Amino acid sequence: MGDKKSADKIFEVEQKLLSNYSCEDADVTFRLYKILENRLANTKPEYIAKKIEFPLIHVLLDMEKTGVNINAFTLFELSKLMENELNSLVKKIYLNAGEEFNINSTQQLQQILFNKLKLNPIRKTKTGFSTDAQSLEQLRGEHPIIDLLSEYREIAKLKSTYVDALPKLMNPTTKRVHTTFNQTVASTGRLSSLNPNLQNIPVRGELGKEIRKAFIPKPNNVLICADYNQIELRIMASICKDPNLMFAFNNDIDIHTRTAELIFNLPSDRISPDMRRKAKEVNFGILYGIGAFGLKNRLQISQSQAKEIIDNYFITFPNVKLFMENMIVFAQQHGYSETILGRRRYLKNINSQNKTLRQFEERVAINMPIQGTAADMIKIAMINIFNEFNLRNLKSKMILQVHDELIFDTVKTEIEIVKEIVKDKMENALLLDVPIKASIGIGNNWLEAH
DNA sequence: CACTAGTGCAA
DNA sequence: TATTGCACTAGTG
Secondary structure, eight states: OOHHHHHHHHHSSOOOHHHHHHHHHHHHHHHHHHHHHHTTTTTTHHIIHHHHIIHHHHHHHHHHHHHHOOHHHHOOOOOOHHHHHHHHHHHHHHHTTTTTTTTOOOOHHHHIIIIOOOOOOBOOOOBBBBBSSSHHHHTTTOOOHHHHHHHHOOOOOOOIITHHHHHTBBBBOOOBBBEEEEESOOSSSOOEEESSSTTTTTOOHHHHHHHTTTTTSSEEEEEEEEEEEHHHHHHHHHHHHHHHHHHHTTTTOOHHHHHHHHHHHHHGGGOHHHHHHHHHHHHHHHHHHHOOOHHHHHHHHHHHHHHHHHHHHHHHHHHHHHHHHHHHHHHHHHSSOOTOOEEEEEEETTOOSOOHHHHHHHHHHHHHHHHHHHHHHHHHHHHHHHHHHHHOOOOOEEEOOSSSEEEEEEEEHHHHHHHHHHHHHHHHHOOOOOOOEEEEEEEEEEHHOO
């Protein structure tokens, strides 16, 4: 268990009781296994279990035991800078509000913004008016307090969640941070990470970058970071075999620029950065089953313009449209959605009369084969990399997985061989109908390596 | 202390 | 009304 409290509490139970409970737990599990193993025999889920999930346990154990080195000193210095900045912002915010209040309280903040300062609410939440970053962005220029709040939020978030929290989670013995990877919570087959979550370390913004810099290798080592390029779009291309998508990946063309060319019907030299950005949002949105309403909000355009973009997308990539429809029909008929390897996610509301529930699971039915196949693929790569490292007696260590990215604490003499093994195992974990590409970075901290 | 709500970080 | 997660603070019971 990753939860220290629940792990400790169990020893408060009387020993005889605990013993009986533990034996019963093992006994019932084993009896269930005897029944279920026959039902699982020669199925794809059995393959997932035996060839992926069970071998992966050893890999994850090794990663958790190894842990990650962080520079607590730089985080401590950063914390002091942030503290000063926050103090100064708090004073200015109180001055602009005309009173002192708890800035971290959304209730009190709503009172200040929408009652006292008479700003126009952007949108509602269950309990009142939203004060989130998007709403504040809309209110920019309406009052000087808005920019101060946005800056306060950013710094307060990063300070409490990362800068102050991470050093406290260093193991006193190893002086490293040991996350727990949860293998069984994400319904798509992804891993999750907790105590601390090392899969959501900031990377954007100046402060975010400073935090990434605090993740460092062992003394005299380097960090190597390997990430899949456009893995989910490649998987979708391979599943639906759309000619335009396949062509782009087979010829190593920038997919977002190519998408912009096709949906805006312009040559590549007339694609502006803003058009590429829009196409990128469309590409990601498609993977999640976005609609015109969602795209309108993301791109800050009219809904009719959003609809036109989406319509153009499906004219350009007709097999993507078919793929989406096919995934929904499969889920309706089988009651689950599955990855290329047959990892299942059951969808009990796929035929529901409730439109909201049904449409949600229709999007899930589209996303699961993509996100889940990417998860299967990187897990296979991890197992193969782990085995190859052991075979060659390498001292370098795989230390983190962030969904499409692997990080290695690497002995300098092993840099070339690690690069070679990692790239090969990642790119060849699953053979698809489009090439799979992984790019490798190296550095003295996570920011540099990424 | 357990729980929800709002918010925001990552892929 | 775009997917998957985890964690922080405030506030309630």
